[in-house]
Amino acid sequence: MNIIDAHLHLFPPDPETEETARQVGHHNSTNHLRQVYGQLSVVHGVVMGNHSLDPDYHQYPAELFHYCAGLDSSMQDEGGGFSPDYVSLLEDNLRRESCCGVKLYPGYNRIWLSDPLYEPVYRLAAQYGKPVAVHTGLTAFPGAHLKYAHPLALDEVAADHPETQFVMCHFGNPFLESAAAVVEKNPNVAADLSGLLEGRVDLDRYFREQEGYVGQLRTWLTAIGQWDNLLFGTDWPIVNLGEYIAFIQRLIPEEHWEAVFFRNANRIYGLGL
Numbered sequence: 001m002n003i004i005d006a007h008l009h010l011f012p013p014d015p016e017t018e019e020t021a022r023q024v025g026h027h028n029s030t031n032h033l034r035q036v037y038g039q040l041s042v043v044h045g046v047v048m049g050n051h052s053l054d055p056d057y058h059q060y061p062a063e064l065f066h067y068c069a070g071l072d073s074s075m076q077d078e079g080g081g082f083s084p085d086y087v088s089l090l091e092d093n094l095r096r097e098s099c100c101g102v103k104l105y106p107g108y109n110r111i112w113l114s115d116p117l118y119e120p121v122y123r124l125a126a127q128y129g130k131p132v133a134v135h136t137g138l139t140a141f142p143g144a145h146l147k148y149a150h151p152l153a154l155d156e157v158a159a160d161h162p163e164t165q166f167v168m169c170h171f172g173n174p175f176l177e178s179a180a181a182v183v184e185k186n187p188n189v190a191a192d193l194s195g196l197l198e199g200r201v202d203l204d205r206y207f208r209e210q211e212g213y214v215g216q217l218r219t220w221l222t223a224i225g226q227w228d229n230l231l232f233g234t235d236w237p238i239v240n241l242g243e244y245i246a247f248i249q250r251l252i253p254e255e256h257w258e259a260v261f262f263r264n265a266n267r268i269y270g271l272g273l
Contacts, residue, residue, distance in 0.1 A: 001257060003245065004273070005037075005045040006265035007133070007169060007194035007233025010060065021237040024200055028237060034064060036241055043262075046233070046269055048103045048133065048169075050074070053089035055096060062098055066271055068133050069093035070103035071121070073110075080110065087120045094128040100269040101131040101167070107139045107149030113157045122161045131165040131268055133192070137173040151179040158186040165268060167231065170195045171217075180220035183229060190268050191226075193248055193260070194233030201243050207250065217251055227256040231265045 011017045013028060021028040026036065037043070047060060049070030058067050069090055075082055083089075093099040102125055106113050113134065125132045136151050147153075151172035158166050168191040172179030183191050196217070197206075207214055221230070230252070234244045245261075252260050266273050 001041060001261060002273075003040065003042045003232060003261045004265040004271065005042055005234050005236065005241075006167075006231040006269065007048055007192045008045050008236040009050060010047050010065075011050070011237075017237065024237065024240040026237060026240070030061060030064070033236075034061075037064070040241055040245060042241070044271060044273055046100060046265065046271075053086060053093065055089075055092050055099075058093070058099070060098065066098055066100040066269060068101040068103040069099055070105065071109070072103075072105045073108040076109060081117060087124070090121065091124055094124055094130055099130070100271060101125065101133055103133045103135070103169075105135045106153065107135060107144040107146060108141070110145050110148055112148055113153045114160070118157070122157065122164045125165070126161070126163040130270065131167050131190075133167040133169055135169050136179065137170045137175060137195075151175050151182045154189065155182045155186065158182070158189045162188055164188060166190070167192055167268065169233070170235070174213075176216050176220045180224045183226050184224040190229040190231060190264065192231040192233040192265075193251070195235035195238065197244060197247055198238045200240055201247065203243065203246055203250065206247075214251070221251065227252075227259050228264060230256075230260045231268065232261045233265075 018028045026032060045065050047065050047067040049058060049068050050072050051074050053069055060067055102121055111117060134154055136149050136154060151168060154168055166189045168189055171191045171193055173196055183189050232248055234241060
């Protein structure tokens with residue numbers, strides 16, 4: 001079975017990121033990912049952009065990655081807005097074949113998804129036929145604000161922008177009930193299943209000790225039955241890739257593996273694989 005990792009992060013070489021990758025059995029390098037991808041039948045990845053909208057910053061091996069241009073908090077000015085040229089830079093990215101969407105980080109930016117600042121993003125995404133991926137749920141840093149990253153905030157803009165395709169990252173974890181409702185209600189909202197674990201995991205032990213949490217995940221995924229709107233992703237480098245594939249395989253009925261692990265991401269992100 002071929003696999004698309006529809007949510008990962010790539011960072012320039014530095015000791016901190018290398019240590020993060022090392023703790024989960026990996027190295028922070030494209031060559032290492034290429035090798036592990038080959039071992040695990042991962043044929044492509046979608047990089048969630050950070051740190052810059054400059055198209056020259058986002059240079060990835062075309063046979064291995066597409067990317068989403070990301071508007072994260074490192075690009076905000078003192079007033080909480082973005083640089084005056086963010087719209088034109090965003091369009092410069094969306095014109096590129098290698099750019100398959102936009103990534104928003106509302107909890108980190110402390111900006112409601114309904115803020116007028118994001119309106120050009122939704123308009124351009126619809127114009128170019130590329131999705132807007134949105135970080136939802138828990139954040140990596142305590143300084144972020146969860147209310148902006150709640151799945152119900154995504155519901156509002158999805159309903160008001162039916163022409164724009166959205167991807168709810170992390171299935172809104174841990175707001176699973178709300179996440180399920182938003183995906184089921186809105187035909188223009190898909191969800192990726194990245195970042196539901198962090199670090200190394202003994203899966204047998206995890207499924208025993210976290211039976212309640214795993215049961216809720218299975219319950220809501222099964223209840224809405226949106227198997228054609230769920231995408232496999234890892235949030236690399238925070239997880240071991242082999243372990244995370246096995247984790248999602250335990251959650252998703254086998255008859256839906258091809259859709260969740262490959263077909264949906266290929267269609268929604270327009271990867272042409």
